[in-house]
Amino acid sequence: MPAPPHGGEVTIRPYLVGAVLALVLTAIPFGLVAARPLRPIQIFIVIGATAIIQVVVHLRYFLHLDLKPSSQNKLIALCFGAVVLLILVGGTLWIMFNLNYRLM
Amino acid sequence: MTDAVTTAVGSDEETEAEEAGRAIDQRTYGFWIYLMSDTIIFALLLATFVVMSHNTAGGPGGHTLFRLPQTFAKTMLLLASSTTFGFVSAAIAVGQRWRVLAWLSVTFLLGLGFIAMEISELYGMAVAGAGPWRSGFLSAFFTLVGSYGTHVSVGLVWIVLSGCEVALRGLNPFVVSRLCRLGLFWHFLDIVWIGIFSVVYLPGIL
Numbered sequence: 319m320p321a322p323p324h325g326g327e328v329t330i331r332p333y334l335v336g337a338v339l340a341l342v343l344t345a346i347p348f349g350l351v352a353a354r355p356l357r358p359i360q361i362f363i364v365i366g367a368t369a370i371i372q373v374v375v376h377l378r379y380f381l382h383l384d385l386k387p388s389s390q391n392k393l394i395a396l397c398f399g400a401v402v403l404l405i406l407v408g409g410t411l412w413i414m415f416n417l418n419y420r421l422m
Numbered sequence: 423m424t425d426a427v428t429t430a431v432g433s434d435e436e437t438e439a440e441e442a443g444r445a446i447d448q449r450t451y452g453f454w455i456y457l458m459s460d461t462i463i464f465a466l467l468l469a470t471f472v473v474m475s476h477n478t479a480g481g482p483g484g485h486t487l488f489r490l491p492q493t494f495a496k497t498m499l500l501l502a503s504s505t506t507f508g509f510v511s512a513a514i515a516v517g518q519r520w521r522v523l524a525w526l527s528v529t530f531l532l533g534l535g536f537i538a539m540e541i542s543e544l545y546g547m548a549v550a551g552a553g554p555w556r557s558g559f560l561s562a563f564f565t566l567v568g569s570y571g572t573h574v575s576v577g578l579v580w581i582v583l584s585g586c587e588v589a590l591r592g593l594n595p596f597v598v599s600r601l602c603r604l605g606l607f608w609h610f611l612d613i614v615w616i617g618i619f620s621v622v623y624l625p626g627i628l
Contacts, residue, residue, distance in 0.1 A: 328511050328512050328514070328515035329512055329515070330508065330509055330512045332508070333505050333508025333509065333511075333512070334505070336505070336508070337501065337502075337504075337505040337508075340501055341501065344494075344497055344498075344501065347620065347624055348490065348493075348494050348497075348624070351490060351624050351627055351628050352490055354628075358628055361628060362625065362628070365620050365624050365625070366620065368620075369616050369617065369620035372616050373613055373616055373617075376504075376609065376612060376613045376616070377613070380504055380508060380609040380612070381606065381609050381610070391451055392451065392454050395451075395454055395455055395458050396458065398458070399458035399459075399461055399462065402462055403461065403462055403465045406462065406465065406466055406469070407465050407466065407468070407469040410466070410469040410470075410473065411469055411472060411473065414473040415473075
């Protein structure tokens with residue numbers, strides 16, 4: 319069977335692994351919010367952590383992003399996007415909450 | 423029932439296939455850069471929402487508006503549709519046209535289920551007097567979730583068009599290349615949803 323023109327062996331397996339991992343990482347925060355066994359601040363931290371891990375899982379298993387040279391350009395674009403995002407989002411939140419605090 | 427994606431027999435055809443492969447790689451990369459810019463749009467809409475999240479102006483807040491089971495169902499629909507699009511990619515890799523069409527249809531139906539749930543949620547809120555005009559919090563919420571829904575709807579139209587193309591033209595390299603970008607878009611939308619349920623819904627319900 320000839321390989322697809324966009325390269326790489328594509329099978330169902332990585333998608334199944336990704337789906338199971340994503341399912342677990344979704345069930346944890348939803349379960350915590352439903353049952354509330356921890357204090358809200360602790361639950362916030364778990365929600366944030368599972369979200370970040372799940373984004374990495376999606377990038378790895380669904381978008382096939384890895385550390386090989388073939389996806390280096392994509393990784394660089396992603397890192398640049400992340401830097402722009404941190405500056406814009408971090409800056410927005412910092413400025414707006416600071417303004418809010420000073421006007422109180 | 424197996425259509426070969428490329429037929430690399432002679433050396434001329436092989437260089438042709440290589441050239442086509444390079445062109446497709448470039449387009450995929452360009453599309454990836456578009457996705458990064460779209461991420462920034464969604465991140466800023468999320469940041470706007472966080473800034474506005476306490477400005478309910480005496481109206482309803484997230485705690486009374488958001489439903490955990492509904493949010494969970496929407497999340498599952500999206501995750502399932504992302505997974506079934508993975509099965510589309512796997513079917514493309516082995517060149518099985520009817521399997522591609524079958525999994526594309528499943529992906530479409532799951533995405534349609536998500537959109538139906540979202541429209542009923544937003545419509546229900548608007549009818550109950552919690553529309554985007556009610557408060558800054560609700561304006562930010564409708565802007566964010568509305569633009570997300572628009573993206574998913576565009577994805578659904580794209581899936582229908584790609585399905586027609588696969589049915590009519592078969593899996594030639596150009597059709598496969600477009601499907602590949604559609605896949606990137608669809609998986610990307612699921613990543614954006616992680617941000618939305620983690621920043622908007624779960625903290626709102628908590």
